[in-house]
Amino acid sequence: MSVISKSPKVLLLLAMLTGAASGSLAAQTQDPPAADSSVIVNGSRPTEGPEIKGIISARSGDKMQVTAADGTHTVIAINDDTRISGSKGLFGLNRNKLAADALLNGLPVTVKTLQSDGGLVASQISLQNKDLKTASMIRNGTDQRFAEQTEATKALRGRMGDLDQYNVKSTTNVNFDTGKAALSPQAKADLCAAATAAEGMNNALLLVVGYTDSTGSPEFNQKLSEKRAGSVVNYLQQACSWKPYRMLTPTGMSEADPLANNETVEGKAQNRRVAVNVLVSKGLDGM
16 A cells, blocks of 8 residues: 655655756766867877877886887877776776886787878877886796796897897798788688697797888888788787797898799789797707
């Protein structure tokens, strides 16, 4: 049986409770405030820029370079208004604020940007706390999973410049379309297979070298070969879980060292490649 009271005091109390409940629900469900585009940067009012996803590949002062999976490099400025947050837990809940010194090389990030006259400025940088922990351990040399290889890695990295002191254990070539640096599904599968095989070798490092065919100018081909090498390095680290400190500095060799004759269509197709070389120091091979 329901009872309806016509007492003014009761009706007023019900109205107050209903208003408080709806106000509380609205406070819980409202979206977080959007990035403030009304701020002034370098004397101008910025507009919303693109969202950039990739890994931090360089830091210099108040700027960082983010490299996307396709090898594209984007330089983004960081200022006092930039919000940096790391997420943890299910669905990225429980976010915490971070300082700019948490932006380490090799760290995957998602950056919301503002476009100003001076270029892109980061309004918000998001990252995963687990990725920050991994990057910090690699930088500080405290990752216990690789403790047994620490001394071997130091010895290998100290002799990077002299490739004659390395044994080439295997080479995997992945190919590209003319003028492109995008990885095909087959190339992606081959790269992870190569990384898995190298992971089973003691003291193995990867040397990534990009090449082109004879199409295009020397300047264009040099940049294209470097971009192809960058695409492969990013995929190996991001998708195949190859650790950055076990990677020698990648390089582009333009149209040098062709595998086949550049006078034929088939030959050019073979020369548009990136070679992933698995190296082990001669002094450590078999250890």
